[in-house]
Amino acid sequence: MIKTLPTVDDVLPVAIIGAGMAGLYTAMILDSLDLKYEILEASDHVGGRMFTYKFQGGSQYDYYDVGAMRFPGSPYMRRIFKLVEDLTLKLIPYKFSADNTFMYFNHRRYQPNPPSSDPPADPFQAKGYVPDEYLVPGNPGDLMAGLLKPYRDPFMLDIPSALENLYKQDRYSTRTYMSLACDPPYPAPVINWCETLEDSTGSYDRAFTETVLDSVAFEFPGDKEYSWYCFDGGSSVLPKKMEELLGTPITFNARVNRLVGAPDTPGVFLTVDGEIAPRTYSSVFCTAPLPCLNTMDLENCGLDYATWNAIRELQYGPSTKIGILFSKPWWQDLSTGPISGGQSYTDLMIRRVVYPSYPENGTPSNVIIASYCWTQDAERMGSLIREGPNTPGPDLIDLVLRDLARVHDVEFSYLKSLYKAHHAYDWMHDPLTMGAFAYFGPQQFNFMESVFNNLTKPICGGKLFIAGEATSSCHAWVAGALESSWRAVEMYLRLHHADLLDKFHEKWGTSEYWEDEGIDAQLRIGLAQSFPEAMQWVPATPGVPLPPK
Secondary structure, rough: OOOOOOOOOOOEEEEEOOEEHHHHHHHHHHHHHHOOOOEOOOOOOOOOOOOOOOOOOOOOOOOOEEOOOOEEEOHHHHHHHHHHHHOOEEEEEOOOOOOOOOEEOEEEEEOOOOOOOOOOOOOOOEEOOOOHOOOOOOOOOHHHHHHHHHHHHHHOOOOOHHHHHHHHOOEEHHHHHHHHHHOOOOOHHHHHHHHHHOOOOOOOHHHHHHHHHHHEEEHOOOOOOOOOOEEOOOOOOOHHHHHHHHOOOOOOOEEEEEOOOOOHHHHHHEEEOOOOOOOEEEEEEOOHHHHHHHOOOOOOOOHHHHHHHHHHHHHEEEEEEEEEEOOOOHHHHOOOOOOOOOOOEEEOOOOOOEOOOOOOOOOOOOEEEEEEEHHHHHHHHHOOOOOOOOOOOHHHHHHHHHHHHHOEEEEEEEEEEEEEEEEEEHHOOOOOOOOOEEOOOOOOOOOOOOOOOOOOOOOOOOOEEEEHHHHOOOOOOOOHHHHHHHHHHHHHHHHHOOHOOOOOHHHHHOOOOOOOOHHHHHHHHHHHOOOOHHHHHOOEEEEOOOOOO
16 A cells, blocks of 8 residues: 655646636635645636626616526525625625516416415416316425425435435436326426426426425525525626735636646646646646536546546536616516516526616616526527627527517517617537536436546546536535535645645635545545555544545
């Protein structure tokens, strides 16, 4: 058995690939520990998918968040609220739901808020498609709440145990769980109806695990109601503030195309587009989205086939948003009642309309998210955005305005007269993301049996660590990106700077998602790829799995 790991050259800095939320958070942690690093960012700005678009010539609040836009104040999101508090940034209330919004399905319009004392059982006249016994007030929301309850409730007690319980069902998609695992099974029209009203087209073909985790994120279980928040000025204020506080300048327009490293030698070599000589680092934190990592030459950096497959196989979800600047906030002048915040839902192509929750006071924003789509809905809408954010494909804006008019029972010509500008974005066709967020399929999440765990272990003899929201159980959320950085740094310190662990924990806390045993297991699995005897290492003390150097 070897007694030590290959020495890491501490004269060399650590590389952080990507200046999104995971990369910036990693840098902040390393700053606090006085560890040297360099950030290589492929674009010309920080934030990644924390991206706010401000309309030129508009007022202070004429913007919309193209990426992350809302943050529930639940225990599941603890780490991002701690970061916001530390940075003294201002959050304002986000109205997830509001009075006078609409549901428009099967060409029928319905206003669910404020709630009626006698709601109709079939407001969208789905009788004949959906069996009568499922056409009761509250369905399909109540149906899905009851179905998910056994997997949601354990999150109130302990997140790691709740995840372990949930992963037992990871072989199912939501559709197959409802049609095969439930007794009695749900008919296909009911499953389709639930998906249509509760989610996005095709979402129930993704992992059942994803449906449960989405439900936990959007509405944490228990009697307590948690408020939602957004950033005053848009979500971009967070990464910009983080950048201001870093001790090392970021290298922009530096797209990494190759990583080279051997487990038994010090150093990792990175090649950047346009540069002849490789850059040398002691270790690497890669926080780029997995599809972008897939574009890099990784042949000579010590990946096993399971990890290489995980980078290729793990699924990302498409997402599109279309923000429109109008000459006035017409949604506050509707005869059916003013709308302030909240969302409307429809089976038309726009799928979701999101109304601004900002500002708290003063002149209302004139910008609305006229369409917010996921999965297949986003794939179809994205085909109309192909010309670029400000240059629509054929008839895109007319289509969006037509759907808006139908949902809100106003004239198309009226909305057309108020239209000033738009910004449309398709994350799947952004070459620096190639997808909006991780959105796994069946059998991709189950911790010890799936491809997912291959991304949370150290690579290249403990010199390469993959982070980013896709490598967190809370993926698709900023909190997951931050948690993944914590996990990657925790592993790095255990291997190379165990003397800094106490300082790290004092400043950055522990993980809601990881226990010591899980970290230890992943360290052994990752190191055994290079050093088979690592599987036999027994920690002398909890959380310190390796013999001292």
